[in-house]
Amino acid sequence: MAQYEWTSTSADETMEFAERLGERLEEGDVCTLEGDLGAGKTTFTKGLGKGLGVKRTINSPTFTIIKEYQGRMPFYHMDVYRLEDSDEDLGFDEYFNGEGVCVVEWAHFIEEFLPEKRLAIQIAYKGDDERVISLDAHSDHFDQICKELAP
Numbered sequence: 001m002a003q004y005e006w007t008s009t010s011a012d013e014t015m016e017f018a019e020r021l022g023e024r025l026e027e028g029d030v031c032t033l034e035g036d037l038g039a040g041k042t043t044f045t046k047g048l049g050k051g052l053g054v055k056r057t058i059n060s061p062t063f064t065i066i067k068e069y070q071g072r073m074p075f076y077h078m079d080v081y082r083l084e085d086s087d088e089d090l091g092f093d094e095y096f097n098g099e100g101v102c103v104v105e106w107a108h109f110i111e112e113f114l115p116e117k118r119l120a121i122q123i124a125y126k127g128d129d130e131r132v133i134s135l136d137a138h139s140d141h142f143d144q145i146c147k148e149l150a151p
């Protein structure tokens with residue numbers, strides 16, 4: 001499906017972009033986030049949570065793998081980095097087919113559990129504050145959202 005690309009020049013800009021995405025997400029939506037350490041995956045997630053109406057501060061869940069927040073719907077923030085080289089299933093199906101929105105940092109480590117319909121987001125480091133954010137829409141629903149966000 002279509003791919004969209006957008007350049008960010010600050011952490012705030014990334015969060016604002018992610019917030020606009022969060023405002024458009026619906027029940028059962030899954031977004032995957034890829035990018036090196038420090039690329040901005042958690043920064044992006046903070047903005048996305050804001051767009052979903054989450055009031056609590058969103059932090060890196062590295063030591064818990066899955067953190068749950070409440071906005072206008074449940075919001076599950078996963079960082080599956082620690083599942084590298086493991087086939088462990090933490091009940092992903094229930095999250096991905098549930099009534100909330102899921103965001104998965106380092107999603108390729110749980111590739112086998114990911115739903116087909118998802119928005120794949122890649123953040124690439126370009127300089128101190130510059131990042132290129134690529135959106136890969138794997139459904140019509142996400143394609144529509146991408147068109148609105150990055151025309």
Ligand SMILES: Nc1ncnc2c1ncn2[C@@H]1O[C@H](COP(=O)(O)OP(=O)(O)O)[C@@H](O)[C@H]1O
Pocket residue numbers: 008009010011012013014035036037038039040041042043044060105128129130131
């Ligand atoms: N354009 C940008 N977008 C996102 N983060 C940025 C940007 N410019 C600088 N940063 C900084 O890069 C760091 C990204 O950290 P983080 O979001 O924790 O990355 P990750 O979760 O990918 O490891 C933060 O300190 C953030 O302030």
Ligand SMILES: [Mg+2]
Pocket residue numbers: 041042060079105
């Ligand atoms: Mg992170």
